[in-house]
Amino acid sequence: MTTVPIDPIPAKPWDGLGRAVLAEWTKFRTVRSSFWTLLISAGLTIGIGAAFLPMVIDSYGGPTDLTGYWAVREGWWFEGLHVGILAVMILGVLVASSEYGTGTIQATLAAIPSRTRVLVAKAASFGAAALVAGAVQAFGAFAAARPILADRSIDVALTDPDALRGVAMATLAVAGAGLFGLGAGLLIRHTAGAIGAVVVVMFVMPILTLLFPASWDDLARVLPSSAMYGMFTPNSATFTAGPATAVFFGYVAALLTVTGVLFTRRDTSGGGR
């Protein structure tokens, strides 16, 4: 009998993590919907933002210098980002849930038995894609806003630290939203159910907070949706950008942690469709 060295040490999650990230990236880019979703969502974010900006300015109706001040502070050009965020979030859900729907998850976990490694690889590859998508959306929305503002004799440059911070925070918010969707997809494992859940948490709850009595303002502030919007469109109902970012990424980290623990323990045969 030939002697074959057998490594008795079980595989560590970080063994081959780079290979896993590359494989997840390949999965992401070789499905048509990834590219189209990101392209269309960027177009909608920029287009809707540019369409709504004149209305926002007109409804404010203040003097020019104050208009510029508040536009920068509250990120008036990010009206369209709600749509872009929704699209990236749903794409994040699909990155995970479509594996259960199509059964690809079996091949994934047979190829990479470490659930932790699969989750980290998915988060890294899709997080990077969402970050790039977010940068395109945020910079695009700002760039589209500049000529509209210039028409009203308002000049806002990206060199303005507040404007730059807004664009950077919007980029981070899109990436965080994508990871939130990914976590929800891997947790719920059904595409329709997971999309429904993230839409309720991120887009229905903000509407419900409008019905809250004023004494609940502190509660409304810490909701994931308020925290996310506070990152790039802070106002009196949200935290300022810094704390909002910390709260929102706290939610993302918590969701990914819970998802990771369940992903490690659950059978692969659960979930689907």
Next chain:
Amino acid sequence: MLLWMCSWRIGELVFVLSTGWWFRTRPVVDVQAGAGSDDRWVIETTDLTKRYGSATAVDALTFTAKPGLVTGFLGPNGAGKSTTMRLILGLDRPNGGRALIGGRTYRSYARPMREIGALLEATSVHPGRTAYHHLLWLAQTDGIGKRRIDKVLDMVGLSAVARRRVGNFSLGMRQRLGVAAALLGDPGVVMLDEPMNGLDPEGMVWIRRLLRGLADEGRTVLVSSHLMSEMDKLAGHLIVIGRGHLVADATPAELRAGYDSLEEAFLDLTRADVEFHGSTR
């Protein structure tokens, strides 16, 4: 538009280059590593048990599949064949007992595709991805080179349709793709769940030769099937299960003794364990 497409590829290139030190790609899998009979490639289950709620899918199942021959894995619908394979692959966790490959659990292998290649459900492929891209991401998980992808595509006869989306594939073509994926890492253990479903006559001849060839090279081949005449011809060893427990563990000749065919022997053996009965009127 075109620019975006390009940036897609450039992004990938940057990614690959920047983390290049991480993937010390082994371009061609060493075929010699897969030759010669060895204990390393034994599949062994001991008192393997799996319950889903109150239903027992696999019931204290103990069997061994050895290198160098095709082991047929037989049983009526719902007997627990697929569940057993899922437990061997670590996809589901057993409630009791264990399943080992070469004395180790599947999950303990850092590069499992080089040890054991499996086809569970041929339909479990994203329909929007091409056959080539499906094999590409699988290969990348293990640093397997593109030449090996072309080789397995050639082996299963899908080279001409490699760039087509899997959604357009027939069941037989998906089975071939599943076999290609199983062989990607040139593993010493090959485990296929009903690989003959949907294959055309040429495909049946091909898979028969392929499985026999893999066994002759000293690999362990575990194949589930409902095609008794095929199993009779192909398998050197048969494991029959019913309602999750072992019914028979023998050679085809031993099982056939006293019966006209393997099918008759199988029907008689599993009579008490058939869960789903059809009717002709």
